[in-house]
Amino acid sequence: xxxxxxxxxxxxxxxxxxxxxxxxxxxxxxxxxxxxxxxxxxxxxxxxxxxxxxxxxxxxxxxxxxxxxxxxxxxxxxxxxxxxxxxxxxxxxxxxxxxxxxxxxxxxxxxxxxxxxxxxxxxxxxxxxxxxxxxxxxxxxxxxxxxxxxxxxxxxxxxxxxxxxxxxxxxxxxxxxxxxxxxxxxxxxxxxxxxxxxxxxxxxxxxxxxxxxxxxxxxxxxxxxxxxxxxxxxxxxxxxxxxxxxxxxxxxxxxxxxxxxxxxxxxxxxxxxxxxxxxxxxxxxxxxxxxxxxxxxxxxxxxxxxxxxxxxxxxxxxxxxxxxxxxxxxxxxxxxxxxxxxxxxxxxxxxxxxxxxxxxxxxxxxxxxxxxxxxxxxxxxxxxxxxxxxxxxxxxxxxxxxxxxxxxxxxxxxxxxxxxxxxxxxxxxxxxxxxxxxxxxxxxxxxxxxxxxxxxxxxxxxxxx
Ligand SMILES: Cc1cc2nc3c(=O)[nH]c(=O)nc-3n(C[C@H](O)[C@H](O)[C@H](O)COP(=O)(O)OP(=O)(O)OC[C@H]3O[C@@H](n4cnc5c(N)ncnc54)[C@H](O)[C@@H]3O)c2cc1C
Numbered sequence: 001x002x003x004x005x006x007x008x009x010x011x012x013x014x015x016x017x018x019x020x021x022x023x024x025x026x027x028x029x030x031x032x033x034x035x036x037x038x039x040x041x042x043x044x045x046x047x048x049x050x051x052x053x054x055x056x057x058x059x060x061x062x063x064x065x066x067x068x069x070x071x072x073x074x075x076x077x078x079x080x081x082x083x084x085x086x087x088x089x090x091x092x093x094x095x096x097x098x099x100x101x102x103x104x105x106x107x108x109x110x111x112x113x114x115x116x117x118x119x120x121x122x123x124x125x126x127x128x129x130x131x132x133x134x135x136x137x138x139x140x141x142x143x144x145x146x147x148x149x150x151x152x153x154x155x156x157x158x159x160x161x162x163x164x165x166x167x168x169x170x171x172x173x174x175x176x177x178x179x180x181x182x183x184x185x186x187x188x189x190x191x192x193x194x195x196x197x198x199x200x201x202x203x204x205x206x207x208x209x210x211x212x213x214x215x216x217x218x219x220x221x222x223x224x225x226x227x228x229x230x231x232x233x234x235x236x237x238x239x240x241x242x243x244x245x246x247x248x249x250x251x252x253x254x255x256x257x258x259x260x261x262x263x264x265x266x267x268x269x270x271x272x273x274x275x276x277x278x279x280x281x282x283x284x285x286x287x288x289x290x291x292x293x294x295x296x297x298x299x300x301x302x303x304x305x306x307x308x309x310x311x312x313x314x315x316x317x318x319x320x321x322x323x324x325x326x327x328x329x330x331x332x333x334x335x336x337x338x339x340x341x342x343x344x345x346x347x348x349x350x351x352x353x354x355x356x357x358x359x360x361x362x363x364x365x366x367x368x369x370x371x372x373x374x375x376x377x378x379x380x381x382x383x384x385x386x387x388x389x390x391x392x393x394x395x396x397x398x399x400x401x402x403x404x405x406x407x408x409x410x411x412x413x414x415x416x417x418x419x420x421x422x423x424x425x426x427x428x429x430x431x432x433x434x435x436x437x438x439x440x441x442x443x444x445x446x447x448x449x450x451x452x453x454x455x456x457x458x459x460x461x462x463x464x465x
Pocket of ligand 1: 030065066067068069070071072073075076077090110131132133134137139140141142143144145146147148149150151199200203204205206333334423424427460463
């Protein structure tokens, strides 16, 4: 029996995708930059099945591309075009194995959808803070493999900081059972950190123990117009100080970003009566009383108004209004799908200087192109996206000016002590840039780790390193 038949026998007919109509959902990436071909798409149901599959692939030297919700933005979950790789989709392994309210943990399988994880925590009056616009389809395995960021990093950290334990099928088919709930464990290297953010290049994450938090009892959300990004930085500092560090989200939107959402979702109303060039969506949350939180937010906005950091603003008065403010923010990525994308970070203090320099750079490289920055300004993470000049063709613009714009923006952030991939990762999209621009000692170390863990190079070949 050849390798593929053996794998088919392990997962059964339900565990293999053969219908050509279903293939594009697996083989084309979210941005439609890449189209892969595969020998097989497999959907195992258990860690034991994954282990047996990986062992067969190791013996037959078949490249394995793990895939979660396929919402990644760097082509990391898309196979190459050779037709020889195998796509390993984790979506059938979606059980929430346990919620432990004493340990404040949840043990989940890799294919659990993020929103389901959030809801399972909420059902126990607990909170899992990882939150991003793709939450309805991205999966925990993908979130951890990309070390996802999102809207609450300011308060709770990236995905990496929300994991206590991990179960991983290693490239030789052995299972590393690191599913522990410990807050303290200094017994040598912290192995789970190797796999978090590795984008499937070192093994297949099959389950995880996640950290939970008390569910915030109070949440207050405001949409605020600010004179410029520097004022936004000062307002953040003020809001953190007056609220006892209760700021959980602090998101920036340019006017253009809001207008694109209105074009994309007709009927979207401006949250403020007048229009302004710069906005922030700020959210405070705490276990304390709602009215206290509201007065803290009002105080911060009032003081910000006096100090020239705030021009205008509205605080949501209902859950519906809060949801509407978040909908505007979360629709921005889809409203500008055809733009040239940059996911960069700089120290928070450097955001205004970065935006000024980047705007100048765009006009030099592609006159008439329109920057449309938005994102997690409270983390120094800006999605510095660039729209084609009016009247230009989007695909042509991306293929001609896009490469140079991304290259030069990436160089700019590196000169400013920043990162050219803040939260989306490397995948195949940023691999060449990583290999040529990251410190050679870091690349050597990454290659050494890859060679030690996956000597046959079967795990997600052609990605990251
Ligand atoms: C509208 C929108 C908004 C987004 N907002 C954010 C945001 O705010 N912050 C952010 O960080 N990202 C964001 N993203 C990007 C994306 O949602 C995240 O990267 C997410 O974590 C990917 O999860 P996924 O399950 O879709 O992974 P996939 O896209 O399926 O895979 C991503 C990578 O992880 C690997 N992988 C997947 N599962 C496993 C596994 N079980 N074991 C090993 N490797 C695995 C894949 O091989 C691939 O390299 C956004 C995307 C969209 C479409």
